[in-house]
Amino acid sequence: MIIPIKKLVERLELELKKEVAKLSKKNKLKVVVFLVGDSDEQRSFVRIKHQTAKRLGILFELIQYKTAPSFEPFLRKIKEMSQHPEVTGII
Incomplete structure (x- = not known):
C-alpha cells in the first residue's frame, strides 16, 4: 500500500492556513524560536520551522546563542518573550 504523503x-x-487566518483576525500569530548552538542539524530544524511558518502566514523570530548562555539571563529572555503580546508560541 502506497500512502500519498505529499497529498496529505x-x-x-x-486546513492549517485556514485556521491561522481565522486566528489572525484578532492578532497576527508569531512564533519565537530559541536556538542554542550552530550545528547543521539545528539550522536545518529551524529552517524547516521558518519555512513552514512562512507558508502558513505566521510571523517568525529566531533568537540564537552560538554558545550556551548563563541560565538566569536566558530564563529572563524566555520569560520576556512569553509575556510579549505579539508572541503566540515559543520553541
Missing part, C-alpha cells in the same frame, strides 16, 4: 501534507497545510 498539502491537505493538512491547507
Whole structure:
C-alpha cells in the first residue's frame, strides 16, 4: 500500500492556513524560536520551522546563542518573550 504523503501534507497545510487566518483576525500569530548552538542539524530544524511558518502566514523570530548562555539571563529572555503580546508560541 502506497500512502500519498505529499497529498496529505498539502491537505493538512491547507486546513492549517485556514485556521491561522481565522486566528489572525484578532492578532497576527508569531512564533519565537530559541536556538542554542550552530550545528547543521539545528539550522536545518529551524529552517524547516521558518519555512513552514512562512507558508502558513505566521510571523517568525529566531533568537540564537552560538554558545550556551548563563541560565538566569536566558530564563529572563524566555520569560520576556512569553509575556510579549505579539508572541503566540515559543520553541
